[in-house]
Each structure stands twice: as structure tokens, then as C-alpha cells.
Amino acid sequence: MKGLRHKVLRLFRVRNLLLVSLGSFLLFLALNIGFPLPTEKAYSRIVLDRDGALLNAYLSPDEKWRMRSPLEEVPEELVKALLAKEDRWFYYHPGVNPVAIVRAAWSNVTSGKRVSGASTITMQVARMLEPKARSWGGKLWEAFRALQLEWHYSKREILEMYLSNLPFGGNIEGVKAASFLYLNRPPDRLSLSQCILLTVIPNRPNSLRPDLHPQAAIAARNAWIDRFAEMETFSKPDLAVASGEAIPQKRFGIHARAPQFCELVRQRYAGERLPTTLDLGLQMATQRLLRNHVARVRAQGIHNGAVLVLDNASQEVRAYCASADFADKAAQGEVNAITALRSPGSTLKPLLYASAFDQGLLSPKRVVKDLPTKFAGYTPVNYNRQFQGQVTVEDALRHSLNLPAVRCLQRLGLHDFVAQLVASGFQGVARQAKDLGLSVALGGCGATLEELVRLYSAYAHGGLQMPLRYLKGRPGNGPRVRICSPEAAFLLADILSGLERPDLPGDLVDRTKLPKIAWKTGTSFGRRDAWAIGFNPRYTIGVWMGNMDGSSVPVMSGGRTAVPLLVDLFNAIDFDQEKAWFPQPKGLVRRKVCSATGLLPADFCTHTSWDYHIHNVSSQKVCDRYREIFTDSAATVQYCTACLPVSGYQRQRIPLLDAELMHWYTQQKVVIIRPPAHNPACEGVFYTAGPRIISPEKGDEYFVQAGQELLLQAAVEPDATTHYWFVNEQYLGATAAGARLFFAPKTGRQEIACMDDKGRIESIFITVNQI
Numbered sequence: 001m002k003g004l005r006h007k008v009l010r011l012f013r014v015r016n017l018l019l020v021s022l023g024s025f026l027l028f029l030a031l032n033i034g035f036p037l038p039t040e041k042a043y044s045r046i047v048l049d050r051d052g053a054l055l056n057a058y059l060s061p062d063e064k065w066r067m068r069s070p071l072e073e074v075p076e077e078l079v080k081a082l083l084a085k086e087d088r089w090f091y092y093h094p095g096v097n098p099v100a101i102v103r104a105a106w107s108n109v110t111s112g113k114r115v116s117g118a119s120t121i122t123m124q125v126a127r128m129l130e131p132k133a134r135s136w137g138g139k140l141w142e143a144f145r146a147l148q149l150e151w152h153y154s155k156r157e158i159l160e161m162y163l164s165n166l167p168f169g170g171n172i173e174g175v176k177a178a179s180f181l182y183l184n185r186p187p188d189r190l191s192l193s194q195c196i197l198l199t200v201i202p203n204r205p206n207s208l209r210p211d212l213h214p215q216a217a218i219a220a221r222n223a224w225i226d227r228f229a230e231m232e233t234f235s236k237p238d239l240a241v242a243s244g245e246a247i248p249q250k251r252f253g254i255h256a257r258a259p260q261f262c263e264l265v266r267q268r269y270a271g272e273r274l275p276t277t278l279d280l281g282l283q284m285a286t287q288r289l290l291r292n293h294v295a296r297v298r299a300q301g302i303h304n305g306a307v308l309v310l311d312n313a314s315q316e317v318r319a320y321c322a323s324a325d326f327a328d329k330a331a332q333g334e335v336n337a338i339t340a341l342r343s344p345g346s347t348l349k350p351l352l353y354a355s356a357f358d359q360g361l362l363s364p365k366r367v368v369k370d371l372p373t374k375f376a377g378y379t380p381v382n383y384n385r386q387f388q389g390q391v392t393v394e395d396a397l398r399h400s401l402n403l404p405a406v407r408c409l410q411r412l413g414l415h416d417f418v419a420q421l422v423a424s425g426f427q428g429v430a431r432q433a434k435d436l437g438l439s440v441a442l443g444g445c446g447a448t449l450e451e452l453v454r455l456y457s458a459y460a461h462g463g464l465q466m467p468l469r470y471l472k473g474r475p476g477n478g479p480r481v482r483i484c485s486p487e488a489a490f491l492l493a494d495i496l497s498g499l500e501r502p503d504l505p506g507d508l509v510d511r512t513k514l515p516k517i518a519w520k521t522g523t524s525f526g527r528r529d530a531w532a533i534g535f536n537p538r539y540t541i542g543v544w545m546g547n548m549d550g551s552s553v554p555v556m557s558g559g560r561t562a563v564p565l566l567v568d569l570f571n572a573i574d575f576d577q578e579k580a581w582f583p584q585p586k587g588l589v590r591r592k593v594c595s596a597t598g599l600l601p602a603d604f605c606t607h608t609s610w611d612y613h614i615h616n617v618s619s620q621k622v623c624d625r626y627r628e629i630f631t632d633s634a635a636t637v638q639y640c641t642a643c644l645p646v647s648g649y650q651r652q653r654i655p656l657l658d659a660e661l662m663h664w665y666t667q668q669k670v671v672i673i674r675p676p677a678h679n680p681a682c683e684g685v686f687y688t689a690g691p692r693i694i695s696p697e698k699g700d701e702y703f704v705q706a707g708q709e710l711l712l713q714a715a716v717e718p719d720a721t722t723h724y725w726f727v728n729e730q731y732l733g734a735t736a737a738g739a740r741l742f743f744a745p746k747t748g749r750q751e752i753a754c755m756d757d758k759g760r761i762e763s764i765f766i767t768v769n770q771i
Contacts, residue, residue: 037148038130041165043068043272044177047262049280050316050472054186056262057254059171065254067176068272069163071156074175074187077234078195079159084233085199085224087121091155095122095146121162122146128165168198169205169212170251182210184252192234193242197221211251218247258283260322260336265470268477275472277316282309285572286319293565294324297545301553302530302561303330305545306337307569308453312460312540315476316469323548332548337449341428342529342544344447345522345558346400348421350492351455352408352441353397354463354484355420357491360619361411364394364491365611366598368404371664374697375438380406383523383557389664392598397492398501400521402442409441417441424458424465424483426451443524452533453542455483459493459518460535462486462585486585487614493518493535493582494612503559508567515570516581521558528552532562534570537582541569587615594623596655602626604653627656629675636676638719643682659692659715663738678719678758690760691716691723691737693752698764702745705771709742712752720756726763727752 044067047055060066071079083090089097097120119127119142126145149158168178175198179187183194190198200220201208210217225243228234234242256262258278265274290307309319322336356362370388372381380402387403396404409417418436421429428446429436436445450468458465463484467476484492496518499509503521508514519534530545543562547553555561591613594605599619601608604626630639630649639649654673657665665672691714696702702710712725716737725732725741728751735741737756745768753763 037145037152040129040161041066043164043174045266045272045274047265047274047276049257049276049278049283051280052275053280054180054254055258055276055278055280056256057177057180058266064171064173065177065181066165066173067180069160069174069176069187071160071163074163075190075195077192078175078187078190078198079163080233081196081199081224081228082121082163084228084231086124090121090159093120093122095148095150096120096143120146122149122158125149125158125161125165128161128167166202167205168201169209180254181252183248191242191245192238193221193225193245194247196224196228196242197247200224210247210249214247214249221247256326258287258320258322259326260334260338261317261320264320264336264339269471269474277311277314277318277469277472278320279318282573283319283321286569287321289565289568289572290321291324293568294545297561300555300561301547301551302545302556303328303547304333304337305543305562305565306449307544307565308338308449308542309569309573310453310457310468310540310542312457312535312538314469315457315466316472318539335548337544337546337548339448339450340548341446341448342546342550343443343524344445344452345443345524345529345531346402346405347452347520347522347531347533348443348445348447349397349400349405349441350459350496350520351420351424351483352405352412352417353393354459354488354492355412355417356393356408357488357614358485358617359412360614360617362393362408363593363598363611363613363618364392364495365593365595365609366393366619367391367596368393368396369407369661370396370401370403371660373403373407374700375406375410376697376699377701378406378438380439380442387664389661389668389670394495394498397495398498400503405441406438409438414438414440420483421445423481424451424455425467425478425481443522449531449542449544452531453540456520456533456535456542457540458483459489460537460540460582461489463489485587485614485617487588487612487617490582490585490588491612496520497581503557503563505560505564508564512567513571513575515567515574517566517570519563519566521563523557526552527554527556530556530558530561532558532566534566536570536574537580538574539570541566541573543569587617588612589615594625597623597625599623599625604628625655626653628653631676638676638678640678640682643679657718659689659717660694662718663692663694663715666738675718677721689717690758691720691754691756691762693754693762693764696752696764696766699766701767701769703769703771704745707744709744710768712741712743712754714738714754714762717756717758717760720758720760722757724755724757725753726755729753 042060044057044060044065046057046067049055057067123142123146126142126149130145132141164174166175167173172178172181176187178198179185179190207213208217208220222243225239229236229239261278265276286307286309290305294305304324306323307321311318322338323333325333327333367390370391372387382402391401418429418433422433426447432445454465454468463482463486465481465483467478469476517534517536519532522531528546528550532543534541543566545561590610592601592608593599593611594601595607595609598611600622602623605623629652630644631637631652633648633650635652654675693714695711695713714723720737722734723737724734732743733741747768747770750766750768751763752766753761755761
């Protein structure tokens with residue numbers, strides 16, 4: 001009977017214990033729901049290079065240097081020291097250590113004062129997240145929060161929170177921040193002595209700061225070194241070395257590397273930890289080359305520059321030097337020149353010609369005009385203020401001639417080209433679109449180095465433009481845009497890799513190895529900006545040189561100022577590049593063309609050359625430069641079919657140049673073959689092109705003073721001898737073909753007409769205003 005009573009009592013005790021446990025658990029669940037854990041404190045945002053090295057860090061929203069400290073970045077010795085010092089049973093208790101509580105209570109009672117604490121690491125984390133007054137109630141609340149933490153987080157996560165929030169005095173919290181600001185190094189490079197120092201400071205964070213109280217910090221460290229020796233936490237020889245190690249006695253700063261890059265990433269992307277694509281070693285090498293190059297040209301009045309290096313395979317930014325020296329206040333080194341809007345000079349010309357290739361308007365050997373021309377009031381000139389008359393497209397692009405580029409844009413259509421730039425992500429062009437004119441071909445718009453490098457990287461990707469990538473593991477911001485065909489991209493690379501060009505300084509050929517790259521230079525209006533953008537299969541590199549204040553430098557040009565640095569960069573980054581170049585697309589084939597026009601050769605074409613053409617796209621027009629004419633035996637009179645005699649004539653082949661080209665050659669005193677005058681007795685009707693009025697300009701508005709005269713002049717066809725001029729259908733006078741005539745215009749809209757002696761006529765309208 002007695003045994004039965006004991007069994008019943010045991011059952012009641014077990015039941016009561018189970019009920020208490022269940023009740024406690026249900027109470028905990030209710031409290032857990034009613035009093036959720038406080039949110040974790042916001043950490044400092046950090047920017048890392050592609051290998052995880054710290055580039056820059058920013059204060060947390062509450063103005064703290066509080067960096068998250070992942071366990072993989074913290075030395076094992078530091079974790080071992082913390083656990084031995086603060087909570088040896090961390091991995092075994094549920095957040096509260098009952099044994100430690102009993103031991104601490106006994107020690108405090110027997111000594112009559114507080115000599116030991118029972119807070120676990122988890123309880124300390126609870127206090128960091130939600131500070132409470134030190135009281136029995138506060139301790140109970142900490143215990144509850146500790147149980148909550150253990151319920152919601154793993155031991156690893158709790159330990160990382162602890163390492164990330166430990167107080168180190170001032171506005172420094174967390175092992176990682178303390179490591180950088182007190183010891184000037186990342187946590188994974190801490191010595192044993194430094195690890196022990198960082199475990200000691202949080203006990204009295206303000207009185208043990210090594211920058212303010214170094215001797216106290218050393219004494220506390222050495223006291224714990226002795227304790228660890230007694231506890232055999234570390235070997236005595238290692239601890240002996242640690243005790244003799246000096247500590248820095250000042251507070252360091254976060255040494256921002258690539259500061260403009262870090263700021264750009266911080267503004268563009270969300271997140272506490274920003275692992276970027278930047279290669280710190282390459283960044284430092286690029287920055288050094290840029291700084292040295294600026295030092296060489298500073299005497300010329302050029303004080304700054306910028307470089308952007310892109311890995312074509314991944315579209316990742318590898319180096320981002322936004323100024324030569326961030327600390328140079330006089331040169332405004334803190335300004336980000338990579339995102340600054342500036343005139344791009346001639347760097348947009350390749351896109352112009354690529355569009356013309358894709359529309360079948362041009363091919364590399366196609367001959368185009370390089371003549372002084374006025375485009376509705378806009379009169380561009382070439383860089384050297386000289387003209388060649390006729391050039392091939394490849395020479396026009398390689399020599400960066402302005403007139404052929406503007407003529408190309410006129411044929412393509414300004415609106416379409418501007419729309420293409422906007423689609424390619426040129427934000428400045430998008431804002432200026434309604435105000436842009438033909439000068440956009442020569443840099444009469446705004447562009448950034450970032451936009452230009454992105455554009456040129458498309459040529460390395462067969463015409464497919466992709467957004468730049470700044471963060472590892474994240475796609476770039478922006479869509480993919482096809483800006484030209486693979487065939488056109490290959491043609492650009494082929495043309496721009498040629499070395500016979502004026503923007504390649506002669507001394508550069510003598511002093512350095514020339515890498516196999518395609519590149520284009522640009523010089524802005526007023527010589528305020530010098531550009532060089534280059535690419536090969538591996539990299540696209542953009543260089544800008546100039547002054548942040550936009551001041552002009554008379555000797556600055558893309559070739560002289562930017563190309564030497566571009567070459568040095570490719571040699572430094574890709575010196576042992578493979579000989580392989582871009583593969584030729586299947587749709588691109590070679591054919592023979594007339595050397596004089598770049599068109600398919602006709603029967604009369606005696607000189608031909610090889611040219612690329614895009615299958616089913618490039619023009620199939622046959623050369624019409626040469627014409628067979630009939631003359632008398634002395635070649636002094638030309639006959640047409642209407643007046644050709646039965647005998648006494650001969651056949652002759654002559655080049656047929658248009659009136660504009662003939663006029664320019666005449667002005668330049670260039671000897672050209674002209675056909676003899678047509679048979680004066682002929683009564684035939686002529687349907688060939690007539691005169692072309694070159695002054696005044698069609699559609700222009702003129703402001704004249706009383707009595708001021710305007711010039712009348714027209715380009716002449718070879719067979720014309722006389723020009724007859726009319727103003728508002730009233731006969732004005734006659735001149736020899738191509739000669740000048742002046743007249744005093746009336747105000748208002750005026751019709752100007754010119755007719756040659758063959759009956760061919762051209763008329764234009766102008767507007768005249770009286771000043």
C-alpha cells in the first residue's frame with residue numbers, strides 16, 4: 001500500500017512537472033507573440049571589391065560605425081577568446097545558463113558585493129538589441145529575450161550578432177569596425193594579441209579605448225593573457241609573444257578607395273553589403289597610370305582625367321578612376337568625371353557610319369565628298385580646316401573628317417539618329433533632343449564617359465549593347481539594345497584598328513609597343529575635352545582628359561592628350577593579348593569595286609580594289625563616274641546623238657564629276673579633265689543636272705544693312721558656259737558659268753533662280769531682313 005502511494009505521488013509530481021513545463025512553454029509562446037523581438041539595428045553600408053576587400057564604408061543611420069561581422073571574416077582565435085572569457089557553455093545552453101546563475105549568485109552573496117555576472121552571450125545580445133536598466137526585472141526580461149533569440153536564430157547567427165554589436169567606445173560597434181578603426185586592418189588579419197585586445201575593450205569600452213587610454217588597454221589585455229595562460233586557452237609561447245606586442249595609439253579612418261565609384265554604387269543600389277565587380281589591384285594600377293599621365297601634361301594646362309575599364313566577357317566594370325586625385329581640391333578631384341556630361345567630340349562618328357553600313361548607304365571603300373558646305377546656316381569645318389575633295393569612308397572615319405560625317409547624318413536623318421542615341425541610353429541627348437541639330441555628329445550634344453564606354457563595348461559584342469555591371473551576381477541596370485549589325489560592328493573594328501591615321505602620335509610608335517586595338521578619339525568644341533575610347537575582344541577602355549571647370553586648353557586633342565594613356569592602359573592590362581581578333585561575320589563578304597567611287601565597277605573602270613559588303617544590304621549600284629563621249633578629231637567639240645556627224649568623230653572616255661566637286665576643284669586650281677564644249681549648232685534638249693546654287697544658301701535668313709549686297713554663285717556642269725540669274729522671276733544678269741554676281745536684295749521672301757545656257761535651271765528661296 002505504501003509502495004502504491006509512492007507511485008501515485010511520483011505520477012502526480014511528473015504530471016505537475018509536465019503541466020508546469022507545458023504551461024511555461026505556452027506562456028513563452030504567448031509572450032513571444034505578444035512581445036516580438038526588436039528589429040536588429042541598422043548596420044553601416046559597406047562597398048567591397050570583387051574579392052571582398054573593403055573599398056569604403058558609411059555611417060549607419062544612427063551615426064555609428066557598426067559593420068556586420070560574418071564569422072568567416074573573424075579569426076578563430078578571437079571567437080575562442082570571447083567564448084572562453086564570456087560564455088564557455090554558449091553552444092550547450094538555451095540562452096540562459098542556470099549553473100552560471102547559481103554560481104554568480106553564490107559568489108555575490110558570499111563576497112557581499114557583485115563580483116561575477118551570469119549573462120550569457122545570448123543575453124548580452126538581447127541587451128544590445130534592447131537596452132534595459134540593470135535590475136532584477138531587467139535581468140528577467142533579458143532572460144526572456146535570450147530564450148526568444150535562441151528560438152528564432154541559430155547559434156551561428158546569434159554569435160554573429162554579438163560580434164557585430166559589441167561596444168568599443170565612441171561610435172564604434174562590432175569587431176569589424178573596431179578592427180579597421182583601432183588597428184587599421186580587416187579582422188581576418190588580426191594577430192593573437194589584437195584578438196585578445198578586442199575581447200577586452202567591450203568590458204569598459206570608453207575607458208579602454210586604445211586611442212585615448214592605451215596603457216589601460218594594454219594592462220587589461222595583459223591581464224587576460226595571464227588568465228588565458230592559466231586556462232590553457234592558447235599556448236604559452238604564443239601568449240608570451242602577444243603580451244609584448246605594441247598597440248596603435250590613435251584612431252584610424254576608413255580609407256576610401258575609389259571613392260566616386262563607391263558613392264555611385266551606394267546611390268544606385270540598395271543593400272547593406274555591396275559586393276562590386278571592381279578589381280582593386282587593377283584599380284590601383286589604373287589610378288597610378290592616370291595620375292602619372294596628368295602630371296606629364298599638367299604644364300600644358302590639363303589638370304585632370306578619368307578612366308573606365310570594362311571586361312567585355314562579363315560586362316563588369318573592373319576599374320573606375322573618376323579623377324586623377326580625389327584629394328586635389330584645386331583640380332576639383334572630388335567630382336565624378338565619368339558621369340559628368342560633356343561634349344563627346346567625334347566619338348559618335350562610328351555609330352553614324354555603322355548605321356549607314358546597315359542601311360546600305362555606304363561601305364568602307366565608298367568615296368564620299370569632303371567639301372566646304374553650308375547646311376542651312378551650319379558651316380562645319382574639318383579639324384585642320386582643310387578639305388580633300390573626295391575620300392573613302394574608311395579614311396573619313398580614320399581621319400575623323402567632319403564634313404563627310406555631317407553629310408552622312410543628313411542622309412540618315414537627324415531625328416532617327418537622335419532616337420538611336422536615346423535608345424542607347426544617352427540621357428543628356430534625351431533631355432536635349434528637341435534642340436539638337438546636325439552638329440550632333442561632331443559632338444554638339446552631351447554625353448558621359450560611362451555612356452561612351454557602354455556604346456563602344458557594343459562594337460566588341462557584335463553590335464549588341466548591354467548594360468554595365470557594377471555588382472557581382474547582379475545584372476546591370478538597363479535593357480539590351482542592338483545598335484548595329486555584327487557586320488557593321490566588324491567593319492568598325494577593322495577600320496578603327498588601322499594605324500595610318502593622324503590621331504596616333506608619332507613618338508608613341510617609337511617609344512612603346514602598340515597593342516592590337518580599335519579606337520576613336522574626340523576633341524570637343526573649344527578644346528575643352530579630349531577623348532580616346534578603345535576596345536579589343538577582352539576589354540573596352542575609355543579615357544577622358546581635361547579640366548573639371550571646362551576651361552579650354554589650346555594644345556589639347558584626343559590624339560595627343562588621351563591616346564598615349566589609352567595605349568599605356570592596354571599595355572598594362574592586356575600586354576600579352578592573344579593575336580586572335582574579332583571573327584568575320586558570315587554575312588560580310590569581299591568584292592571588287594571601282595577605286596574612284598567605291599561602286600561596282602563598270603566597263604570603263606580601269607582601277608579596282610577589294611571592299612567589304614554586307615550581303616543583301618550594301619548597294620549594288622554600278623559606277624557611273626566615267627562616260628563615253630563623241631568629239632571631233634581634234635577633241636575640241638563634243639557631239640551628242642542628236643548632232644553626231646556621219647564621220648569625222650572619235651570616242652573618248654572622261655570622268656564625270658558633279659557641279660559641286662568641279663567648282664571646288666576649280667577653286668583649288670586642281671587640274672581635271674573637262675569635256676570639250678558641246679556643238680554650238682546642236683538643237684538637242686539636255687536632261688542632265690544643271691547648275692547648283694551655292695550662294696546664297698537655300699532656306700537661309702539674311703540680315704542686311706541698306707545698300708548691302710549679296711553674292712550669287714553657282715557650281716557649274718562641265719558642258720555649261722553661261723549662267724543667267726533671276727530674282728523673283730525678274731531677269732538680273734548673265735555671267736560666265738561659275739562666276740560671281742552681286743545684287744542688292746529687297747526685304748522679305750526672295751526667289752533666286754539660275755539657268756545655264758543648256759536650259760537647265762535651279763531655284764531656291766531665302767528671307768531677307770533689313771537691319
